[in-house]
Amino acid sequence: LQLVESGGGSAQPGGSLSLSCKVSGSTRSTDAMGWFRQVPGKVREKVASIMNSGRSPVVADPVKGRFIISRDNTDNTIYLDMNNLKPDDTATYYCAYGSAALLASDGGLGSVDYWGQGTQVTVSS
16 A cells, blocks of 8 residues: 655644545555654654544544544545644644554554655644
């Protein structure tokens, strides 16, 4: 599988950005995809995840109410709409593909089989 990300960039606090990740190759509806983020010196953390069927979107508490994950099954693409951005959202964001365990609260790095190349999101005034 190949995951290609696009989007990201810079925004001011309170602003919005969107990310997309297109997956190429054979996928299964019982698998899942998600978004992680990482800042230098810290562990990569899960931000949001969704089943390949498009069901059961889950977002992490730090971004709940601000970030929305969605999937377009006609294009095998997932999206992350980021609203009301905060400086703490600054990170490199990675698209991930893995098992349905990605949706679990403790479904982290070990649930990922494939990664995107990463895209930078910077929030500052």
